[in-house]
Amino acid sequence: MAAMANKLIDAVTTLVGWINHSATDPFERVRASAEVVKISTPLDAAGHFTFLAQHPGAAAAVTFLLELAPELKDGTIGTWVTAASVAVPAAGGQVEATISGGALLMAPADAANVKEHAFVYARCTLTPSTPAGAYAGLTHA
Template identity: 50%
Template sequence: MTPLQEDPMTTQATRLLDAQTVLVGWINHSATDCYEHIRSSGEIINLGTDLETSASFVLVASHPGHSEAVTVTLELAPLLPDGSAGTWITAAAVAIPAAGGKVEATIAGQGLLPNPADAATAEPPCIRLARALVSPSSPEGMLVALTSFQGL
């Protein structure tokens, strides 16, 4: 590969992480989402790119305030050849105090491995399904998203 050629795996991973991908919260009408809607806790999102091909990415979670602290757990799974989800793995967990705020967790994509239970069917790279579990409930104005790592 010459310096001017792009590695297709890098290009594919960069395409996802160039923009924020909402896992929980309000989705505006855009080129990739043709209607406005709200994504809920536990909703499975097919990211369309394999996260283990990314050096790192960031889980961003925020809310304006709630009656109690909120925990967000990011789970990832491989997309199996039959189109089903493999075994879910926990990639990160963050807590936001009841007063609200924003927290971020950086995740090393190259350190992600499918669960050994999927070894027979999941051939890396394959981790492209994500879901965010919000506990005890999603406050009004909650946002959980994945985005690219903007390191120095």
């Protein structure tokens, strides 16, 4: 049987934007720019991931910065590393960036102090501001 392509990592892959309620997530809400999200499927060196950034239009181009961090043995968040940075023009649109897990390097200070050698936290920061209707998320490629 062939592997499924582009499946959702989990129900909390929305990093910025509206989240509808579902069977696994009963709360409707909006995730804000730079909000820290703990993802339940760790992003490791074996996988490939797609970062999706979009907005319907804004006063200026919007930059989406995706950062990832590991979970340390004491349960705290490790050092943030940049995984992708994309810009969507002011007119709006959608950009997809493929991320190879093997290209993600953990901060040397964290490597010996992580629960597992994978990234478990994500955040996406939009600059200069977050336009209404903006969305950023991750899928497993």
